[in-house]
Amino acid sequence: MLQRSKTRPQQQLSLGRRLLRDRVLLLFALPGVALIIAFHYVPLLGNMIAFKDYQPFLGINASDWSGWENFSVIFNGDPAFLRALKNTLILTSLQSIFVFPAPILLALLLNSLFSERIKRIAQSILYLPHFMSWVIVVALFQQMLGGSGLLNNYLRSHDLSTINIIGNSELFHVLLTSQIIWKDTGWATILFLAALSQIDSQLYEAASVDGASRMKQLWHVTLPGLRGIIILLFILRLGDSLTVGFEQIILQQQAVGRDISEVLDTYVYNNGVLGGAWGVAAAVGLVKGIVSVILVLTANKVAHIFGEQGVYQR
């Protein structure tokens, strides 16, 4: 009843009246909307170079149209493209399996700490790596685990055999994944911790009165409380699941070779910006973008089918 009386008058107002009523709010939104149009939507038009034999020195308009020619690397399965696709998918699955759940586990762990003080200190320390740029993170890993880094120098000076970690193509995907976990897990706990604090403590009390163990409480109270946010974040994550870390990879690509390290984003950069094949690079980038949008929309749809809110409401 209450909801009805709230929504009804809105629907009865004409568009013009609603605009008039919200004019101040709309005015406030205007700069933001203009910014998004100018820097997000207008540049999207540049994607037309995917259909052109684009030469930067001729400009977009003067370059010749080339139809679907640039997409031939995708449709005909150019080995360099397939290699990039394969590595991207491997990293996407590694990240979905290992990187995504890590902050949930960490948040649960932090939440179970009794001492507020220790919790706060632990959180601060865990947040720190997020604020380091990838250059620094990569350099740190290099200094610690590199062939002439701290670990191997120690091993060598004690006559032990060294471990080849950085620059080892076999461990490259694992290394990338570990770096992301080290850098961003702490930061990503924020949202989950916020959601945890929203769970009504009476639910826990009721559960323990009913004789639920800690594990049972976790299963029947905590996780259901987190479900909404987990699904929301997972859908958003799917949207850039094909973005597996451009800067991080470019910085370490040299040592392991492109067979193992080329992903779609570095493919676009290496072929477009450096190699001059702008059209092909744009085509690959465009397809990647479209696939990402489809993933998000599908996941959202699935969420709706299972009665969840998803990213937006129906």
Added chain:
Amino acid sequence: MPVSRRTFLGGGLAAAAVAVTGTPLLAGCASDKKNAAAANAAVKLPTYTKYGEIKPDLPGTDVVLDGFLKYPANPVKAIAEAPGDGKPITFMTNIPGAIPPAVDKNQFWQELNKRLGSELQISMASNDEYKDKFATRIAGGDLPDILNIPPDTPQIPGLVKAKCMDLTEHLSGDAISKYPFLANIPTEFWKGCVFNGAIYGVPVPRGMSRTSLALYREDLLAAKGIKDPAPKNFQEFFDLAKEMTAAKQNKWAWTRVPMSTIRMMLAIPNVWKEEGGKFTSMYEHEAQEQALEAGRKMVAAGVVNPDAFNDKASARKQWFNGGIAAFDYDSFVAWNQYYNDNSAGDAFAVNMLDVPGFDSGDGAPWMGGALNNVTAFSKDSTHSAETLLKIANWMAAPFGTEEYLFRKYGVAGRHYSLQGTDPVPTKVGTVETGIGLQYISDSTLALYWAGKPDVPQKQHAIQEKVSKRLVYDASYGLYSDTASKKQAQLAKTMTDLEGQIVQGKKPVSDWKTAVQTWKSSGGDKIRTELEQALSDTAGK
């Protein structure tokens, strides 16, 4: 004033073509790929006139560079009038060292602006980032008056045709005599500035100074009792590396796997080899697998820094300067740079190894790439071609002139202290002068190090030793459309594989398969185009 290609083709080039080939060249053929090579060959290159005012202590040859033990006393002021036109001139370049202080905090730059008679606004990027910056500035259509174009930029012919001034009428033949210091750059270097049948830029010459061999830390080797090392074959070269390795103290002989040195030992071609009109690539040479085995052996023996494959030039230079490595593969320019960056004190001394044959005899050293970059002028520039060429001419004033002294060393007192006649740079001098002027244009390198006459002596000696045996890249100055589009990517694939093979991650036999792929994905096409270009230009 920019000259349109069409009007120009009607006049100068056709005349030049007739003069050189005896047959008139069809107008417009320059845009036709097939005839691009012929059109390029038809361009009358600038006449070389050596500037003879300054006599070197160690005279060079066509190949060996002039050496100087002292800076000449009372350097001549060779250019009377300021080259600028009073309006600001913009320039975009890479910077090899640290980014210098901005103009308002940089007295060298301020003094330069005064001397040029035009404010020089320089947009800089570090070596690693320059390619990105270059590509995006071109795509954005935002070009400076003076543009540093690296030779591996994709599709230079199309780029210069669309965006840059045709300088042929100002530079071709004797026209260059208006710019005596540009005329002092040997003709060979101008070949690399010719595209679409016209001269589109000014060379920043390298060649011999870019020739790279094994550099070694004389002081570190001497501390181990090794004087004047001269390995006679790969085995001795390898043993020397083992002797200079002490992994437990975190010392490794080499900063990187000296694959090029090993290839020179095996007489593998310098990029492309031409014989009777047929081209072969270095990749196809039958000794490649032997070279890779040898490189693999060095890595396995642990004589190369284990972080070498990250291939950061800055790290490599730190290892060599810091004494973590005793050997580095690099050029004469890098040799000087090492003295510049020296943090090891007075004992610091560098020398270069000659390259032996793999089993015995002499190796076949590779001549360095002819150009560092081509400097072109934007068509949209509000300055006249004459003004910009005058600036380039000023930047090319050779060793011994007052202009050179200022350009490289700055102002006495602040940027250098005079020891005898030698300008020894101060810390401020090193930092403030590094604004990339050498990439507008430059004279060929003079072998010289202020206050250390032994440096040019050593450099001159090794140059004389290898000069007769130098192997040249046969593709230089020949245009291949496929190479200009795909060369960089193709080469990258091969370097990637090389890295994996020498690290032992992939078998040596993978090389053969990769060469097949290289051939089918562009290598063979490049070969055909080069052969065509050569035959089109034969006898011209």
